Amino acid sequence: MTMSSAKIECVLRENWRCGESPVWEEASNSLLFVDIPAKTVCRWDSLSKQVQQVTVDAPVSSVALRQSGGYVATVGTKFCALNWDDQSAVVLATVDKDKKNNRFNDGKVDPAGRYFAGTMAEETAPAVLERRQGSLYSLFPDHHVEKYFDQVDISNGLDWSLDHKIFYYIDSLSYSVDAFDYDLQTGKISNRRSVYKLEKEEQIPDGMCIDVEGKLWVACYNGGRVIRLDPETGKRLRTVKLPVVKTTSCCFGGKDYSEMYVTSARDGMDPEGLLQQPEAGGIFKITGLGVKGIPPYPYAG
Template identity: 70%
Template structure:
């Protein structure tokens, strides 16, 4: 077993750091702060962080094949011109529920951008159940709604043969799988591949590695789990020095580093003293496995 090393590489205290994605073209890590309405780009070589502020909570950022980025923000899919620092709506979701916002999202191997919604909190830590849905922004900018009755739409990724879609609705405390038809984008046959144990916390973001195993960030669990979706077994646990781990992605030159985002939201002063690196971004190296490059939105 390689020796695993964990470094806090971005020491900002983000409220809810989320949706990390490696951008090969610039050798940078993209991510968002969902609550602070910011999109970030961190360059490991220069250690510079650039940011663009948008006008709604932002759940996810993804690269776009024609340049720039696409966001899932508020109730819209929007394009982001980084140089001009301007976000422009591509499509809004026609959801009758006023109190929802986009959360995590990712691009599928055919270039569609899938992202789901959740209810906004009514009081700290409380939200209305079953208000969210999962949507796909198609390359022609139309929007498909896959299903509703979601609590907190979260981590998503695809198997290496693109036939299985993995998905997390956080308050189910499971990682689920669907059959995925890449050509049509249709999903079916939902089943559970892993149920979290109590001390593992709440499943949040996830990503797949080049061996087809899933890495799941556990909110309030301070860890990332490596899961074999075929056997439903946990293979490895990587514990981090912060409890509110939110999401993860592979990156770096050969995709051998795992980047993990975290949050400080609703942490009191005592908790922040106990976890001085809370809200930072961590690089986990020496795992002995690699990730795969992310897909770009084709529209």
């Protein structure tokens, strides 16, 4: 079998501090993403190449589409509704009220419209933080929150299998991609197991997305790559290297979801690293992968 050759292009070089949570919005031909420490949600129009930004009052770690219009985002320890036109964020629910040093990290909406997101202790440096302070939650369409488990180090990438029967999840400092049985009706998860253990040079697993063949793409923080995994065999199928080491997350987008977008970070890099990697913190587009992705699910509440 021959692998199609991928082409990588830095489409946005505004050098975000920690780009994360890329989401394709088909209706506007745009890529949404966040810059966590800058407290900004960004929307890059792929046709005009213009970026719009909304700044919120706390670190914003993920953004998602909302069925009724606008967006939802995880801001600090709050699930918020984001109105792009008047730049307002309305709190829908708050978590971890007893953990003042916590914030949300990665989040994504499930196929039934629930917004899943996990928390972590705030870092003093990348991957340096008080351990086991995080939990995984979801915000249901009626705005109630369910908690799945605690003891999480860095709650990160998540997605669902194409048949909606498996939930894939990454706690970064476990260096593992895990799977749970998923009950789409109730939103319950069970039977946690590991489907892939990262190799040393792959570094820290961060954001993740699924493709139309049911294979997982994981961005490797400090690894400068995205890897494609077969969750059924536990084998890595492909490695695509990027010109920056702090690759944070990935999603499919563009025409028919045939392009992959990868976010990256510059926070935590020393001056020498920044000189060697001028595109650190940029947004990358990968074409020619030969496999497509699926549209993001919108929050149903």
